Every structure is written in structure tokens, then in C-alpha cells.
Amino acid sequence: MTTPEDQSPEPQPASEPKDRIYRSPWGMVGGVLLLALILWLGVDALVRGHGHTPWLALAGMILLVPLVSAFTLRPAVFAGADRLRVRNPFRVVTLPWGEVASLRSGYSNEAVTKSGAKYQLWAIPVSLRARKKAARHQARAAADAAAGRSPGGWLGGTGTGTGIGFGMRGARGGVLADGPTRSETDQVIDDLRELRETREKAESAQGEVAARWAYEVIGPVVAGAVLLVILLAV
Structure with missing residues (x-):
């Protein structure tokens, strides 16, 4: 019978860092104000406008609402234990920490992969x-x-x-x-660098870089632009 002194402690799983989400507060505030203005003017034109005005207002809203949302409300950076997910206005990029070579901070903040590809972090603007x-x-x-x-x-x-x-x-x-x-954004980049250095060797942080276009944003923007061009040409 083994005594408590003879029993070796069971290995405890290493604690993984919690996911972090970074956004631009001022960008979100500006986006909400711009969207409120666009909807106010657009709805007013739909209700009170005559002739082609309601249709122009509708096309303008179809174009501007997703476009403004893409550049203000949509950008976000999700930093997890295994990967960095960058949601930019028109693209979503997933970067395993093992593939991130560096995080640069100059006139803009960007992630650089080991293959040399650069991805700007829209949600963390440089001030x-x-x-x-x-x-x-x-x-x-x-x-x-x-x-x-x-x-x-x-x-x-x-x-x-x-x-x-x-x-x-x-x-x-x-x-x-x-x-x-x-500065606040420089401190955020420092935190991301520290997280990368901590997790880049982890087995679960390896993989391929994945990037896709945000067709849910591009589709309405293109549709609104085409409709607006047609209405203006008529």
C-alpha cells in the first residue's frame, strides 16, 4: 500500500489563454452614427420622395449600409490559444500561431506570415x-x-x-x-506578440493560413452599386 508521500501528483493540463476580441470603439461609434444618418435620410426619401427619388434612396441604402458596416462595425481581431482570426472589411483570414512570423506596427498594424504574406489588422488602427x-x-x-x-x-x-x-x-x-x-494600440500589439511567442510551438497551433472573401458584404455592395448606376442612367 502506498502512502500519500509515495503517490506522484497527477499532471495538470496546461492552462490555455482565453480568447481575446479586439475592436475599434471609435470606429463602432462612428459607424452607428453614420448608419443612423443614412437610414434617417433614406427612409425619409422613401416616404416623401417622388418619381425616381424613392428608388435612388433604396439603391443608396443597399450600397451604403453594408459598405459603412464593413469598415466600421465588422472589423475585429480574435486572438485565441491556437490561431489569430482577422476579420477585415472584405476578407476573413485565419492564421495559426505557428504560421505567424511577426506582428508589425508602423503606420498600420499587420500580421506577417512565414511565407511573407501581409494582412492588415483593420480593427487595431494606429493612432x-x-x-x-x-x-x-x-x-x-x-x-x-x-x-x-x-x-x-x-x-x-x-x-x-x-x-x-x-x-x-x-x-x-x-x-x-x-x-x-x-499607446493603447501598441500595447495591444505587444500583447499579441507575447501570445504568439507563447503559443507558436504548440502542436495545436500549427496548420495552414486560410483566407476567404466576405461575399455577404461584397454581394449587397455590388448589387446596390449596379442598381444605382442603372437608375442614374435611366
Whole structure:
């Protein structure tokens, strides 16, 4: 009979990261406002218009509603334990982590595969203004550190930060002074890079890159455009 000390603990399954969904909040807000305006003007033209006006309004709505939705509400990035799924305005791309070579962040954020293909991440737009603000904050924090000032101090006082001033700590434990040290979208890309590095060797994260066109968006847009051209030509 084995004693509890002799029993080896059963191996526990490794915990996998939860799926994450990234969207552009401002893009969604702008999309909702644009759609509300289009529907308001379109319905008003359908009800009160005369002659070809209702038909033009209908064709315009068939064209504009899916088009606006595609560029504002539709884009999303789904980061799972095994793959990155990118839903852009007119394409859906599934990238196993084993096939992702890098995640680049320049004037746009994009995923680069080992074959050299590039896929833009529409749902994670780059904010140059936020990036410059973060860079200014980093420079100011470095200058304060060089001068021996506490970045979290009040009244611009000097010291070690244990007196009057208390540094505010963010989610990652870094001391925040007057602003972020990284822009929000750059931080998202950093998180995705970390997830890729963690999961790229996993057996379940291997496979082929799959990309398909979003015909559910392209179809109505083309139909609305053709109908609008025909009505304008008549």
C-alpha cells in the first residue's frame, strides 16, 4: 500500500489563454452614427420622395449600409490559444500561431506570415497622436529620472517618491505620471506578440493560413452599386 508521500501528483493540463476580441470603439461609434444618418435620410426619401427619388434612396441604402458596416462595425481581431482570426472589411483570414512570423506596427498594424504574406489588422488602427503622446511622456519620465525627480511626485518636488507624491500604478505595475508610456494600440500589439511567442510551438497551433472573401458584404455592395448606376442612367 502506498502512502500519500509515495503517490506522484497527477499532471495538470496546461492552462490555455482565453480568447481575446479586439475592436475599434471609435470606429463602432462612428459607424452607428453614420448608419443612423443614412437610414434617417433614406427612409425619409422613401416616404416623401417622388418619381425616381424613392428608388435612388433604396439603391443608396443597399450600397451604403453594408459598405459603412464593413469598415466600421465588422472589423475585429480574435486572438485565441491556437490561431489569430482577422476579420477585415472584405476578407476573413485565419492564421495559426505557428504560421505567424511577426506582428508589425508602423503606420498600420499587420500580421506577417512565414511565407511573407501581409494582412492588415483593420480593427487595431494606429493612432500617431497617441504614439507621440506616449513618446513625450517617456522622454519627460527619463528627464525626471536623470534629474533625480520622482515621476509621481506632487508640486514638482524632488525626492525618492516616498514622501508627499504617490505614483499611480497601472495594470502592468508600471508607475504612471502624466500619461501612458505606450499607446493603447501598441500595447495591444505587444500583447499579441507575447501570445504568439507563447503559443507558436504548440502542436495545436500549427496548420495552414486560410483566407476567404466576405461575399455577404461584397454581394449587397455590388448589387446596390449596379442598381444605382442603372437608375442614374435611366
